Amino acid sequence: MNIVQILSNTASQILNPTTIGFALAAIGLSIHFGFTGLLNMGVAGFMAIGAYGFAISILTFGLPWWVAVLIGLAASAVFALVLGVPTLRLRGDYLAIVTIAAAEVVRLLFLSTAFKDVTGSADGLSGFHNGFRDSNPLPEGKFGFGPWVYTSDTWWVIIIGVVLTAVAALFTWSLMRSPWGRVIKGIREDEDAVRALGKNVFSFKMQALVIGGVITAMGGIITAMGTNVNPNVYVTSQTFFIWTALLLGGAATIFGPILGAVLFWVVRAFLSNLLPALVSIGWLPFLSREQSQMLVFILVGVALMLLVIFRPQGILGNKKELTFVK
Amino acid sequence: MTIARPAARPRHRRRAVILLVGIAATAAAILGVAAPATAAEDDPFRISGNVQLNGTPLEGVLITVDGPGGMQEVETDASGQWKVGVPEKNADYTVTLDESTLPDGIAVIDETGEDPTPNVRDVTVGPGGRVTANFFIGAGERNTVSFIDQLVERLVNGLNFGLMLALAAIGLSLVYGTTGISNFAHAELVTFGALIAYLFSVVVGWPLWIAIPLTVAFSAAFGYVQDLGLWRPLRRRGLGVVQLMIVSIGLSLALRYIFQTFVGGGTYQLPGSAAEEFTLFGAVSVSLVDLLSMGLSIVVILAFGWWLLKTRIGKATRAVSDNPSLAAASGIDVDAVVRVVWIVAAALAGLSGVLWAYFRPGIKWDMGSSILLLIFAAVTLGGLGTAFGALVGSLIVGVLVETSSLWIPSDLKYVGALVVLIVILLFRPQGLLGRRERIG
Numbered sequence: 001m002n003i004v005q006i007l008s009n010t011a012s013q014i015l016n017p018t019t020i021g022f023a024l025a026a027i028g029l030s031i032h033f034g035f036t037g038l039l040n041m042g043v044a045g046f047m048a049i050g051a052y053g054f055a056i057s058i059l060t061f062g063l064p065w066w067v068a069v070l071i072g073l074a075a076s077a078v079f080a081l082v083l084g085v086p087t088l089r090l091r092g093d094y095l096a097i098v099t100i101a102a103a104e105v106v107r108l109l110f111l112s113t114a115f116k117d118v119t120g121s122a123d124g125l126s127g128f129h130n131g132f133r134d135s136n137p138l139p140e141g142k143f144g145f146g147p148w149v150y151t152s153d154t155w156w157v158i159i160i161g162v163v164l165t166a167v168a169a170l171f172t173w174s175l176m177r178s179p180w181g182r183v184i185k186g187i188r189e190d191e192d193a194v195r196a197l198g199k200n201v202f203s204f205k206m207q208a209l210v211i212g213g214v215i216t217a218m219g220g221i222i223t224a225m226g227t228n229v230n231p232n233v234y235v236t237s238q239t240f241f242i243w244t245a246l247l248l249g250g251a252a253t254i255f256g257p258i259l260g261a262v263l264f265w266v267v268r269a270f271l272s273n274l275l276p277a278l279v280s281i282g283w284l285p286f287l288s289r290e291q292s293q294m295l296v297f298i299l300v301g302v303a304l305m306l307l308v309i310f311r312p313q314g315i316l317g318n319k320k321e322l323t324f325v326k
Numbered sequence: 327m328t329i330a331r332p333a334a335r336p337r338h339r340r341r342a343v344i345l346l347v348g349i350a351a352t353a354a355a356i357l358g359v360a361a362p363a364t365a366a367e368d369d370p371f372r373i374s375g376n377v378q379l380n381g382t383p384l385e386g387v388l389i390t391v392d393g394p395g396g397m398q399e400v401e402t403d404a405s406g407q408w409k410v411g412v413p414e415k416n417a418d419y420t421v422t423l424d425e426s427t428l429p430d431g432i433a434v435i436d437e438t439g440e441d442p443t444p445n446v447r448d449v450t451v452g453p454g455g456r457v458t459a460n461f462f463i464g465a466g467e468r469n470t471v472s473f474i475d476q477l478v479e480r481l482v483n484g485l486n487f488g489l490m491l492a493l494a495a496i497g498l499s500l501v502y503g504t505t506g507i508s509n510f511a512h513a514e515l516v517t518f519g520a521l522i523a524y525l526f527s528v529v530v531g532w533p534l535w536i537a538i539p540l541t542v543a544f545s546a547a548f549g550y551v552q553d554l555g556l557w558r559p560l561r562r563r564g565l566g567v568v569q570l571m572i573v574s575i576g577l578s579l580a581l582r583y584i585f586q587t588f589v590g591g592g593t594y595q596l597p598g599s600a601a602e603e604f605t606l607f608g609a610v611s612v613s614l615v616d617l618l619s620m621g622l623s624i625v626v627i628l629a630f631g632w633w634l635l636k637t638r639i640g641k642a643t644r645a646v647s648d649n650p651s652l653a654a655a656s657g658i659d660v661d662a663v664v665r666v667v668w669i670v671a672a673a674l675a676g677l678s679g680v681l682w683a684y685f686r687p688g689i690k691w692d693m694g695s696s697i698l699l700l701i702f703a704a705v706t707l708g709g710l711g712t713a714f715g716a717l718v719g720s721l722i723v724g725v726l727v728e729t730s731s732l733w734i735p736s737d738l739k740y741v742g743a744l745v746v747l748i749v750i751l752l753f754r755p756q757g758l759l760g761r762r763e764r765i766g
Contacts, residue, residue, distance in 0.1 A: 039568060059453045086752040092568060093508045093710075097702050098751060101744040104699055114735040117452055127453075236695075240575050247572070287587075294587040301580030308572045309560065 006273040008147040013269040014262055015148055017226025020161035021047070021219040022265065026246045026257030027168045028216030033243075034251035035176055036208040037188035039096040042083070043216055043242045045103025048234035049076045050217025051224035052110055052119065058128040060118055065132040069221055076217030079106075080210040088205045100236060111231040124230030129153070132225060154226065161222040165258060168215050173254045175211075184208055185252075185321075244304045250314030252321045259316060271296045371455040373419060374409035377402045379432060379463050388427040393419030401427075415451045421459040422446045434461045473732075479610045480729045486616055488724020489623035490685055491697065493678035495704040495716040496630065497671025503647035503711030504660075504667045505557065506567040510574045512675060512701065513694035514581035519545045519676025520596075520683040520693060521585060527597055534597060541680055542673045549672020553665050561664075578695070586691040593688040596680070600687075619681045626677065627717060630670075634713055639666055647711055700727065700740065703747040709760025718758055722746075 013019055025047055032040040040046075053072030057063045063071070083102055087095045110119045119125070136156040144150055150158065175181050183204055186194040195201050223233075241264065249260025275292035278284045284292060313319050373391055377384045383406025391398045394414045402408045412419060423445045425433050434445040449459045498512045522544045526537035556577070560570060601613040634640040645653040646663045654660045682697065683689045704723045708715025723743045730742035750757070 039571075062453075086748055090751065090755050093571065094706070094751060094755065096508065096571065097706055098748055101699050101703065101747050105741050105744045105748075108738060108741050112735055112737045114738065117454070117457060120454070237579065240579055243572065243575070290590070291587045294583045297583040298580045298587070301576045301578070301583065304576030304579065305573050306576075308569050308576065309563070309565065312569060 002277075006270065006277060009273050010266055010270040011147040013265045015150070015158050015162075016265065017154065017157045017161055018223055019261055019265040020158065020165055021221075021223030021226070022242060022245055023165050023258045023261035024161070024168055024219030024222060025216045025242050026219075026249070026261045027165070027172060028212040028214070028219065029242055029246050030251055030253070030257045031172060031175075031208055031212035031215065034246065034253070034256075035172075035181065035188060036184050036205060036212075037092070038088075038205060038209060038212075039092045040099050040209070040212070041096045041236075041239055041243075042099030042103035042106075044234040044236065044238040045099070045106040046076050046079065046213045046216040047220030047223065047238070048103070048106050048110060048231070049079050050220035051229045051234075052125070053217070054221045054224055055125040055128045055229045056118055058131060059125060065135070068128075072221050073214050073217055076213045076220075077210050080213035081206070084206045084209045088202055088209065100239070103234070103239065104236065107231055107234050110234075119231075120229075122231065124228055124232075126228040128229075129225070132156075157222065157225045160225070164218060164222065168218070169254055169258065172215075176254070180204075180207075240304070241300065244300060244307070247304070247307050247312070247314055250317030252318075253314070253316045256314050256316045260314065263315075268296060268300070271299065371412050371415045371451050372409055373412055373421065373449060373451065373457050373459055374407070375421070375459045375461075377406045377408070377423070377461070377463065379429075383407070384428065384463070386427060388424035390422040390424065391419055392422070393417060412451060415455045416453065418448055418450050420446060420448055423461050428463070432463060434463060475610075476732060477729065480732060481725060482606075482610050482612065484725035484728030485721065486620050486724070487685060487728055488721035489620055489627070490678050490681040491701060491704050491724050492627060492717045492720035493623060493674045493681070494697070495701045495708075495720045496627070496713050497674040498701055499705045499708070499711055499713055499716035500643065500647070500667050501671050502705070503713075504643065504650070504664050505561070505570075507557070507570045507574060508567075508702075510571065510698065511552075511578040511581060512671075513698035514578055514585070515545065515548065515672050515675035516679040516682060516694035516697070517582070517585055517691065518548055518694075519679030520689045521589065521679075522676065523596060523680045523683065524594055524689050528594070538677070538680055542677050545676025545679075546669045546673035548676070549668040549670075550665065552672070553668035557668065558661065558665075561661075582692060582695060589689075589691055591691065593690050595688055596683050599684055615684050619684055622677075623681065626674070630674070631714070633670075639663070643667060700743055703743050706747055707750055707757055709757025712757070712759045715757055715759035 025043055028046065029040060029043055032038040050072040053075035054065075054068045057068035057071045058065060079102075083099060087098045109115070111122060112119075113121045115121075133153050133156070136153060138152045138155055140152050142149055142151050144155070176185070183194060183199055186197075186199075187201055187204060191201055194204075220234075242261075245260040245264040246257050247260070248263055249258065250256030272293055275284065275287075275295055276289045279287055279289050279292050287295065307314070313321070375389070377387045377389075383402070383404065385402055385404050385406065387402045387406075387408075389400050389402065389408050389410075391400070391410050391412070393412065394417045398410050400408045400410050423434055425445050428434075445461065447459055447461065449457050451457050494512065494516055497515070498509060501507055501509050501512070519541050523534075523537050523541040526532050526540050527534055530537075532540075556573075557570075560573065565573070598615055601615045603611040603613045605611045634643060642653065642658045642663050643666070645656070645658055646660055650660055653663075679694065682693060686693060700723055701720075704719035705716050706719070707722060708717065708719030723746075726746060727739050727743050731739045734742060
């Protein structure tokens with residue numbers, strides 16, 4: 001068992017584009033759930049719309065990469081509007097069921113062979129990185145230090161991703177201390193009270209759904225820039241993992257989603273490196289190497305349950321600002 | 327080059343439209359099935375297709391491809407497949423199927439009703455460099471099943487599927503009604519039932535008439551243990567419904583991967599799942615398992631209805647579902663009712679898992695979560711918290727899923743049901759049998 005290798009693999013997760021994409025998606029979800037109290041269970045759908053909007057714009061329509069990003073974000077805004085109209089007037093658990101169903105519809109549409117020429121069906125899409133990589137000002141080759149050695153192209157994604165995450169966090173922070181943010185938090189605490197003050201609750205919720213959805217889709221685009229686009233990524237488990245990351249860090253906080261996403265991936269990478277190693281040296285005699293990978297996901301599920309029961313405000317959260325009001 | 331089409335085609339031909347399967351062609355291309363002779367095999371990009379009539383490959387059909395790089399002709403091989411190499415991508419090609427090389431009485435069908443030459447198609451080789459060009463091939467009533475017969479067959483299948491869904495949905499709806507939990511781990515109760523049935527009928531080797539009652543008993547015990555070990559302590563703690571919902575998501579993830587730890591990623595069959603089909607009436611063929619499955623569902627649902635309407639505990643359940651505080655005030659032991667509801671819900675879900683294993687067919691670690699959203703759709707459609715609404719919703723969802731593949735690609739058949747779920751919330755958010763005040 002090579003403990004240095006395990007720690008190095010774990011540490012390299014901190015800057016992985018997938019982690020950054022997760023952090024952005026969790027920030028989007030914190031606007032939905034943490035600040036507005038909307039039970040969005042369709043996070044994977046928003047990410048899929050962003051990623052596919054980005055990739056299809058480049059591959060099918062041949063647009064420049066930055067236009068493709070804008071199209072991916074616009075598509076997710078439209079998706080949020082379409083979802084919000086039937087559900088935002090209803091009670092929270094209806095929104096949960098409808099958003100999870102809508103995310104599945106999106107995934108099945110991308111998976112279907114009916115649109116294989118555009119979506120790539122089960123193979124997903126690849127080969128859309130060229131334009132984006134051409135804009136890379138960094139020198140060629142592999143560089144970095146310690147466990148954080150990446151290729152020039154990956155660094156470019158990481159830099160853009162980190163900047164966007166910082167911008168998204170700053171934006172959320174300034175939004176939530178503005179009058180708009182106070183209304184949003186008021187809706188979370190007591191919708192009827194806010195309505196009695198003459199605010200259009202439906203409209204505010206819709207704005208929050210669109211803003212959070214666009215940030216979530218940005219997470220999907222960053223993930224796509226780092227790897228490829230594949231429909232099997234955007235399953236409901238992905239949504240649940242992002243929920244776990246958000247609740248871990250603290251739902252109604254600015255840095256909670258980022259901390260949660262990083263912790264989620266670091267712990268997951270640590271366990272999925274450590275457990276098979278423990279199996280090979282015979283410390284886990286009842287498990288095979290594949291089974292020890294399942295154990296990681298079992299622990300994620302158990303962690304989610306324990307978090308919600310014993311520390312629903314998360315690591316950084318304040319118990320007073322608990323979002324489980326209803 | 328345009329090829330003359332047969333002058334007289336039977337009017338009713340459109341009824342017998344068979345969609346050529348593009349997947350097969352692509353799969354064959356990937357697997358490297360013997361390539362038919364092509365004029366420019368070494369060109370980098372591909373146009374390919376598959377000519378079949380109702381699943382039977384048609385050999386020797388002449389296909390002409392015209393566009394950049396010149397005109398090429400190719401004949402389909404013994405498996406009905408053809409492909410040509412073309413020199414350019416992002417270019418348009420015209421693919422023509424020579425109808426005079428098709429067997430007598432068969433032609434290319436005009437699917438849209440607007441295209442006067444359906445045997446000529448324009449395709450674009452996209453950035454991926456590959457495109458599939460397939461035609462709708464059909465004949466008269468010969469060789470094919472008429473639309474009405476297909477519809478009736480799908481209706482019977484849908485009824486079977488819907489009854490199976492109902493067993494799971496009723497339990498989910500009861501739990502929601504009495505405790506307010508949107509239980510995402512309900513799907514794992516379904517998988518649990520199938521796995522227990524597999525354990526007793528295949529691993530231990532007992533006959534099904536012992537294995538299935540044992541499955542129901544074990545599922546019921548599983549529900550009881552869940553309530554005792556998890557949900558009752560959480561009720562005592564006073565967790566909100568949103569927290570409970572997320573706890574159920576965590577439980578669902580944990581259970582799902584525990585199942586996978588035990589059974590791996592494979593698919594396993596229960597005994598008798600390959601039962602022979604026989605013709606029931608007309609073109610409807612069913613297997614004995616299908617009939618038994620439907621009969622069992624109906625009997626169980628009727629027994630459940632009697633239990634809910636006539637027995638004391640059933641009435642108490644409805645009272646708690648209506649208003650827990652009022653029920654408690656009138657002397658009903660709410661905790662006991664909720665315990666019974668968990669037991670009943672888990673037992674029904676376990677039974678539905680066995681039927682789902684036969685319907686799919688096969689047992690897999692994520693078989694329950696693959697229909698979780700359909701169960702939710704059924705419950706919401708009927709009205710959250712109403713047991714009979716769940717029954718009606720399930721039948722509608724089941725029939726809808728099965729019949730919708732007559733019109734939309736079969737890998738999108740769940741999409742129809744989920745879209746209906748979203749649309750129904752626009753017009754009747756409380757569901758078909760729900761009451762308005764439930765949705766606050």
